[in-house]
Amino acid sequence: MKWFSRQKINNTSPRRALLLLAASACLLLASGCEGNGNAAQQTNAGSSQAAVSASPAAAQTPVPVATDAPVTPSPEASATPDPVSRKLAGMNLEEKIGQMLLVGIQGKAAGAEAKKMIAEDKVGGIILYSNNVGSLKELVQLTNALKQSNAGNPAPLFMSVDQEGGKVSRLPDDYATFPSNAAVGSGDDATAAGTMGELLARAVKSSGFNMDFAPVLDINSNPDNPVIGDRSFGSNAELVTRLGIAEMQGLEREGVIPVVKHYPGHGDTSVDSHLELPVINKTETQLAELEWLPFQAAIREKADAVMVAHILYPKLDPDKPASLSQVIISQQLRGLMGYEGVVITDDMTMGAIIKNYSLPAAAVESVLAGSDILLVAHEYKNEQAVRAALLDSVKNGRISEARIDESVYRILALKAKYQLTDEAVPLPDLAGLNSDIQAWRKPYQQNK
Numbered sequence: 166m167k168w169f170s171r172q173k174i175n176n177t178s179p180r181r182a183l184l185l186l187a188a189s190a191c192l193l194l195a196s197g198c199e200g201n202g203n204a205a206q207q208t209n210a211g212s213s214q215a216a217v218s219a220s221p222a223a224a225q226t227p228v229p230v231a232t233d234a235p236v237t238p239s240p241e242a243s244a245t246p247d248p249v250s251r252k253l254a255g256m257n258l259e260e261k262i263g264q265m266l267l268v269g270i271q272g273k274a275a276g277a278e279a280k281k282m283i284a285e286d287k288v289g290g291i292i293l294y295s296n297n298v299g300s301l302k303e304l305v306q307l308t309n310a311l312k313q314s315n316a317g318n319p320a321p322l323f324m325s326v327d328q329e330g331g332k333v334s335r336l337p338d339d340y341a342t343f344p345s346n347a348a349v350g351s352g353d354d355a356t357a358a359g360t361m362g363e364l365l366a367r368a369v370k371s372s373g374f375n376m377d378f379a380p381v382l383d384i385n386s387n388p389d390n391p392v393i394g395d396r397s398f399g400s401n402a403e404l405v406t407r408l409g410i411a412e413m414q415g416l417e418r419e420g421v422i423p424v425v426k427h428y429p430g431h432g433d434t435s436v437d438s439h440l441e442l443p444v445i446n447k448t449e450t451q452l453a454e455l456e457w458l459p460f461q462a463a464i465r466e467k468a469d470a471v472m473v474a475h476i477l478y479p480k481l482d483p484d485k486p487a488s489l490s491q492v493i494i495s496q497q498l499r500g501l502m503g504y505e506g507v508v509i510t511d512d513m514t515m516g517a518i519i520k521n522y523s524l525p526a527a528a529v530e531s532v533l534a535g536s537d538i539l540l541v542a543h544e545y546k547n548e549q550a551v552r553a554a555l556l557d558s559v560k561n562g563r564i565s566e567a568r569i570d571e572s573v574y575r576i577l578a579l580k581a582k583y584q585l586t587d588e589a590v591p592l593p594d595l596a597g598l599n600s601d602i603q604a605w606r607k608p609y610q611q612n613k
Contacts, residue, residue: 308373362415430456
């Protein structure tokens, strides 16, 4: 059973969606919800406001994207909320905050902590890593059990995975392997990259996933980069853009949500953000001439979700890394580039964050900056700390509930667009899929 009609959602433009969201906010106010009225909350009202007034420096930088910046909707725009607004209006604050958390779990089975995060904290999504993956049967049992734990919650789970190909592959050995992006890039064939996206989607979907943190849109411009390397299609912006967008569209065609990464660009770092905070001393103009190009193309092609990296760009924001920066998320990504989709942080428990910031404080800063989903990939206590910090920040007025509603609307709309469900998947027969992967990958075998 589908919880929203695809036709209704697809017929709602992003701008109209925002207008309808305002109507929902009016309904919430009329029913006695609090948290939208004081001056401090209006200052932190979120990315739609921030996008209207980009920094003077941003306005002077030529960026090859011709899109209108989002505008703050008028409450009088519509008297009839769309299905997403109606869903949002029926959710309490705890449920809304839960939707903004995408969390990792321990082990290869759905343990007590995993079930608590889903059933009690009502988290919006799960990410699985290699340490969660056993045999094909164990993986399917795990994804089905996690979905079962979500019964009765407001929306289906994002079931996500990093399945890029090459060294970043999470699926069991039962699946035929995928070559690296660099190997595919060496063939310079966008059609092949599109097929790669379709095959990746078929693979992850067969195990119960509905979201893949791919494609990588980073340009591998620094040969000393310890974290990107052959995860990138190459060192040329045009190649990365063409093949990356093709892969993104292939994933979409097979009904899996692609998350493009790592905005604003991780290709020129010499530090692994899993361990430390990278610093890139590039100007807006320099980024617009290289790193931003694939992401701008993805925005033009209506990318559903963008992952933001933990990288400090002192010439853009001297105080906060991209994942915590209102300049980089709200003013540039949303305002200057006109992005209207879901923003997801890279893992908030990476060294780049926890060695330099308090995790709860960083989570609040990220939401204030414009992030919709916080990825908390490790440890139950970290999910608990982030959740508590967000709840407290709304209750004490630092973040307005209207700002939370903006993010949750985007999240619910994305789940509705892809008609996500928590239905169990059967144990798949991989013979046909593996045959297709093996046939497709033949030209790249020597580069695998």
